[in-house]
Amino acid sequence: MVQSVERAFAILRALSVAPAGVSEIAELVGLPKSTVARLLATLEGVDAVDRVEEGSRYQIGDGLVELTGSTDASASMVVAVRPHLLQLAARSGEAAGFGVPQGYTMHYLVQVESPQPVQVRDYSGLAVPMHIGPSGLCVMAHWPLEDVQRYLSRPLEAYTSATVVDSTAILDRLAEIRRVGYAAVDEEFAEGLSSVAAPVFDSNGHVAGAIHVHGPTYRFPGKKGPADIGRIVADAAGRFSSRRAAS
Amino acid sequence: MVQSVERAFAILRALSVAPAGVSEIAELVGLPKSTVARLLATLEGVDAVDRVEEGSRYQIGDGLVELTGSTDASASMVVAVRPHLLQLAARSGEAAGFGVPQGYTMHYLVQVESPQPVQVRDYSGLAVPMHIGPSGLCVMAHWPLEDVQRYLSRPLEAYTSATVVDSTAILDRLAEIRRVGYAAVDEEFAEGLSSVAAPVFDSNGHVAGAIHVHGPTYRFPGKKGPADIGRIVADAAGRFSSRRAAS
DNA sequence: CACGATCGTTCCGTATCGTGGAACGATTCT
DNA sequence: AGAATCGTTCCACGATACGGAACGATCGTG
Numbered sequence A, B: 001m002v003q004s005v006e007r008a009f010a011i012l013r014a015l016s017v018a019p020a021g022v023s024e025i026a027e028l029v030g031l032p033k034s035t036v037a038r039l040l041a042t043l044e045g046v047d048a049v050d051r052v053e054e055g056s057r058y059q060i061g062d063g064l065v066e067l068t069g070s071t072d073a074s075a076s077m078v079v080a081v082r083p084h085l086l087q088l089a090a091r092s093g094e095a096a097g098f099g100v101p102q103g104y105t106m107h108y109l110v111q112v113e114s115p116q117p118v119q120v121r122d123y124s125g126l127a128v129p130m131h132i133g134p135s136g137l138c139v140m141a142h143w144p145l146e147d148v149q150r151y152l153s154r155p156l157e158a159y160t161s162a163t164v165v166d167s168t169a170i171l172d173r174l175a176e177i178r179r180v181g182y183a184a185v186d187e188e189f190a191e192g193l194s195s196v197a198a199p200v201f202d203s204n205g206h207v208a209g210a211i212h213v214h215g216p217t218y219r220f221p222g223k224k225g226p227a228d229i230g231r232i233v234a235d236a237a238g239r240f241s242s243r244r245a246a247s
Numbered sequence C: 001c002a003c004g005a006t007c008g009t010t011c012c013g014t015a016t017c018g019t020g021g022a023a024c025g026a027t028t029c030t
Numbered sequence D: 001a002g003a004a005t006c007g008t009t010c011c012a013c014g015a016t017a018c019g020g021a022a023c024g025a026t027c028g029t030g
Helices: A003-017 A021-028 A033-045 A062-093 A133-142 A145-152 A167-180 A222-246 B003-018 B024-029 B033-045 B063-066 B070-092 B132-140 B147-150 B167-180 B222-246
Strands: A049-051 A058-060 A095-102 A103-114 A127-129 A183-186 A193-201 A206-215 B049-051 B056-062 B095-102 B105-112 B125-131 B183-186 B193-201 B207-216
Touching: A003 A021, A003 A033, A003 A049, A003 A058, A003 B003, A003 B033, A021 A033, A033 A049, A033 A058, A033 B003, A062 A095, A062 A103, A062 A206, A062 A222, A062 B003, A062 B063, A095 A133, A095 B003, A103 A133, A127 A133, A133 A167, A133 A183, A133 A193, A133 A206, A145 A167, A167 B095, A183 A222, A193 A222, A206 A222, B003 B024, B003 B033, B003 B049, B003 B056, B024 B033, B033 B049, B033 B056, B070 B095, B070 B105, B070 B207, B070 B222, B095 B132, B105 B132, B132 B167, B132 B183, B132 B193, B132 B207, B147 B167, B183 B222, B193 B222, B207 B222
Parallel strands: none
Antiparallel strands: A049 A058, A095 A103, A095 A206, A103 A127, A183 A193, A193 A206, B049 B056, B095 B105, B095 B207, B105 B125, B183 B193, B193 B207
C-alpha cells in the first residue's frame, strides 16, 4: 500500500463531511499540519479539492466530481448515440460504431451491426492507438499541434503493411481531415477492413469522440466511394454533436 | 507536491473514461506496471476503484462516488420523507421538518407547514450548529464519545440566552436523549420557538438525520407535553428509518 | 496440443521522495 | 498589546515508493 495515497484519501473523507482548514483537518486525520498542507496542495493541484471562496478552508473539488461523472457521461453517450448509429447503419448498409479518446488510444464503446448477411466482427471494447483507424485520426486532427507532435515523437506501431506511420504523411492527413470533415482508411487497422469516421464535438466545441462506419474492403466503401460515405457519416456525427450541445 | 498522489489521480482520470486493466493503465499514464499495480491496490483499499465483476479490470469505485455524492442522497431522502412529515404535521398540529448532519452543522432540508393559521417561518435551507436545536442533539447523541468531545472542545455559540453551551450539561442531555429516544428544546434556537426531534437511522443503524416538529412556544408542546410529542415524533422517525432500511 | 505473447502479481535492493519538527509571518481573540 | 492559533515554508534524513525482474496464469495461434 502507498501510505501517502491512503493519507490523501483520509483527508478527502474528512472534507466530504464538511469544509475545513489545514489545522482542523490535521486534527481530524491525526497527521502533522505540514504533512496535511503538502497533501492538500497536491490535491488542489489535481483539482480534487478547492478553496472555499479563495479562503483557507478546503472543500471537495470539481475535479473529483468529474472523475465520477465521466463514467456516467460515457454510459449516457452510449445510450444517446445508438439511434444515430442505427440510422447510419441502415443508410450506409454497414456496421456503425462510436468511440471516445483516452490518452493516446481510441476506445470503441459501442457498435451497431450491418444489415448485411456478411458481418464484420464487433470492435466495441477495443482500444486502438490514435493513428490506427479513422476515428483516432479525426480526434487527433483537432488536437493542438504540440499534442500531435508529442504523439508522433513516439514510435508508431503498424497493425498492417498499409498502416501509415510516417509523421509527415500523418500531419498531411490531419490537415485533409479538418478540411473535408471525415477520415477514410483502408486496411490500416486490419487487412480486408475499411472504415470512414467523422468527429463528434461536445457543447464547448471540443472533440469528444468519433462515429464511424466500417465494412469488408471488398464491398466498402463500394460505389458510393469515400466522399459520399464521408458525407453521410459526417452528417450523422454532426447531428449527434448538435443534439449533445442542446442537452 | 506529492508525486504518488499525483500518479494515483492520473490513474483515476484514465479510469474515469473507461474501465481498464493494469497493463493498459500503465500505457495510458506512462508508468511501469508494478507502480500502477501498487497504486491500484492502494486505490482499491480506499474504495476509490473496484474490480469489474471480480475480474482484472478496474473501474471508478463507490467510495469515490460517496466522497462527492452526499447531496444526491439528500435529495432522494427529501422525497421519501415528505409523506412522513405530512402525517406528522397533521398528527401534531404543527410544522414538521427533516434535517441531515454535515460535519458540525445540521442542515434542514425540508419543512411541511402547520395546519394552523399562525405559522412559524420555514427553516429549510438553514444550517445550524449541532448543539442548537433538538435535531442536532439527536444526531450528536449517536456520535462516538471522542467525536462529541472534539465538538465540545470548541467554543460553542449561543443563539439565545436559553441556549445550553455547557459541555457537562450537553453530555447529560445526550445521555437522556439516547434513553428516551427524542429531544425537546425550548427557545434555544430562537426566542418563542419550541421544537421536538427524533433521530433517523440508515440501513446500517447509523444516525443519518432527524425529523422534528416545531411551533410557537406559547402553544407548543401544549397540553400534550414534550413526552407525548416526543413519542409521536419518535414514532414517525422510526417508521421512516424502517422504510429506508427496507429499500 | 504446444508454444509464444501478454497479462497480473509479487519481490527486493536502493535512492528518491515524503516526512515532520521548527520557524515565522498572518490572523484572530481577549 | 499580547497570547494563541493559523497557514505556509524549509530542510536534514530515513522511510517509503520505486521499477526492473521473475514467474505463474491466461489467451491466441498454428
